[in-house]
Amino acid sequence: MMDPRYQRPLARIPLVTALLLGLLATWGCRKDKPEEPLQATAGPVGEHGVYITNEGNFQWGNASVSFYDKVTQTATEDLYGPANGGPIGDVCQSMVLHGGKGYVVVNNSGKVVVVDPGTFVEQAVITGFQSPRYFLPVGDDKAYVSDYYAGKVAVVDLIGNAITGHIPCPGTTQEMVLHGGKAYVVNETRGEVHVIDVGTDAVTDTIVVNKGANSIVQDAHGKLWVACSGGGGTAPAIKRIDTQAAAVEASFSYANSANNPWRLRINGTGDTLYFLKGGVFRMAINDPAAPTSAFIPADGRNLYGLGVDPSDGNIYLADALDYTQRGVIYRYGPDGSLQGTFHAGINPSGFCFK
């Protein structure tokens, strides 16, 4: 026999209430379907613009390449994905235009992707790297690729799109610059600049700078400038190198802090340096001292990339926000006036001007 209490008509009330509550909850629910990400614009990208390499997150495979068209003033968030039907890879580090092709270095995928700069359709993939960072053309058909953890620089044949040799550079190699038939490669952990003869692919000299050397540019007088974040008993510093003497001829040091110099860039006329140190710092190549305050303050932004357009001196500044959402690119005029913003992918760090 059933318990008579079960048969009380009152017993139904809470059940009905529960059902009603459930329905109410359903009406109050949020939608989880995301808005669709921006699609690629039809056809090839414009003639005047800038490619932005977005690193994405390490091991997430969400790297991308964005494009900002300077004429139409519009941004395309991802070029590679829609053009090739899949993500470009893991940690997209940098991009260089050379010989009518785009060379995109994808760090944690250990590859350099060769693309059509207009359509961004993949043409070839150069593989065999360990953790490639930067691409430096040293001849029409030859390039160097710095390979961070490999302790060597790879020599790449651009006709066969293959690695043909290696130049040992123990430590961790970063940015490179070509000057007078020689490639200058910064070595971050060792705080050195290796001088490589591009004819013989041999290290001919090594210039000692400070530890944490990360970026290098060439000025209008043929001098080289290196940004060092310091460490290992050395100070954060900007160094000027005389290539004739293969030695440091001027040093501008900073006290060690949470923000040390990196992403050293120079304008098209080669007379003004820019680098990140929290905010953007600006320094003329003839300045007697390093700047002590920011030209463009960070203002709570997590500045992660810096580019200076060689054609007009405009400054492109990448804010990575929380490093897990699409970054914001700020455009400034050479005088530091804000001209506009647009969105790129996750963790934008590299700029390649077209």
Add this chain to the structure above:
Amino acid sequence: MRGRVHLLWGALLLAGGPVLCQDIQDSLQLDAVTISASRGVLFDAGVKVQAVDSATLDRYIGRDLGELLRDASPVFVKSYGLGSLATTSFRGGGASHTAVLWNGFNLGSAMNGQLDLSLVPVGLAQEVTLQYGGAAALWGSGAVGGAVLLGSRPAFGKGLTADAGASMGSFGDNRQQAGAGYSNDKWSVAVQGYRADARNDFPCRRQRNGEEEERRQTNAAMAMNGMLASVGHRINGRQRLDVNVWWNDAERQVPPTLVQDESTDHQHDRALRTTAQWQRVGDKATGQVRAAWFNEELWWYGEGTDSAAYSRLNTVIAEGEMRFRKGERHLFGIGLHGTMAAAATDGYPAGRHQDRAALFASYRFRTTDRRFIASASARQEMADGSRAPFTWSVGSEYQLLPWLSAKANASRLFRLPTLNDLYWTPGGDPRLRPESGYGGELGLATGRDFRRGWNMQAELTGYRRKMDNWIIWLPAGSYWSPQNLMEVWSRGMEFRGEVARQWDRVSITLGAMTNYAVSTNERAKTAGDASVGKQLIYVPMYSGAATLEVAWRNFAIGGGMHYTGYRYTSTDNRQFLPPYTLLDAHASWRFHAGHKCLLSLAAEGFNLLDEQYQAMLNRPMPMRHFQVGLRMHFNQPLHGNNP
């Protein structure tokens, strides 16, 4: 008739499903040996509790805890691949917001606050209970989203018992397990060994140059060995001593992501965990002294490095607890807890340690007719000499009708920064504050027996929780550093229900579960942060499951359909992984070979819809695959509830 119905009802309660009203004794009479119940069961009135039923546990015995929770609970398991790293998101929390306790001891690493569920075999526990919502007042730091309690249940007076099993599955999956035990009225000794290896080279597809390319997963093999030994001793009618030793050793390759061509990474995990417990159960007072020592080691072999990155963690936990009963209605508990964790790793090679002490007290009131239960708990924890937030919980359950209960619970929650958060060089910040917040839930639970063997149970729960000072790692200059940046508001609604029909030889059970979990960041981490008000990454807003089990004589078949909704992979919710539905099915047949030996043959199919899915971005998961297994039980009654 009514008595029989109630017996069945009781059996169903024990077997799992929503617990209508906590009608659990302070001490359970099991095999004439009195053991005292866990404080997690006694002092959490108003909290949703789910005991995984023993038939399900039996089926998952050769598999890992991540697979069990994925299929049998609303916990979203963040799986990096078959046999790879698996962590949790429970009620919108992060991986370090779920406490996994083995015999009452937290298995979460003091280094990162997490546990890799792939390294915990289900066979470790005879009881798996999920305690939903925050229980920091009972279990301390980290029990924010919920707690998973793994319990051992030693047997006495059974004589010689033995069991062994072996299975084979797709992608070179081989598992074996064997155990033997002996028990009389005074002693219970059991030893179990297990091993597993798999290639896990399942086919996976990826997009390349506009075309779909199929390849086999590489560098995904695993090999795991382990042993579990337990000794139980009844000192006298009131005192018990239990010792458990669990050794686990796993060698795993780390497969490449879909955008990597290859990986050579691999890792070796080794853990030795020992727990001991003495207890005395009296008429008025019950006492427990418990201690554990966990020794964990990890060797990580990254790409291009010859030597391993090595980390080592030693944890010693000691606890004393007393409970006093005053009449039928009042129960008091008081206890002292200490954890000492010492670790060394690449980030702090010289070693770091964290010492924690806690004082906790609880009270429960229950009316004589047991229709009303209320409990309150409080806990003050000290970490390295400084005070963690004072935590408390209050809750109650009221039986409105014989088949309907209402529940309510509120609690203060916290999570301490881990050793890595505090001391990792570079980046770690010893000034980090604990995460802290408040949580609460309301629930309605119903269970009803109808005429002719019908039974229905359902539970509807709504919850909300706010956590402040939520720790995230962000780059600060040239390295990453943890910061107390986020404020996370989680709220949601859960439904679990089951309808069963029992005939003489056939039973059919239909189950359903739906979960709605919104967990949003409420504070801008940086100027222009687009994540404010957006769902946390890797927290599905919607998920659900439907299951069907049919048992006929010695045969049982069943299946489950599991839906996981959109999960965002960027904090601005623009990037996401699409929803997926997984269909699993299983069939088993049990037969006697001699009157003391029982054999069971089982076959299972997974992802039968051949869904191509990812739980984590660009980490492929296997499509349709199968497993068959044979198990033998000697002199050991199955705890499954199949006929």
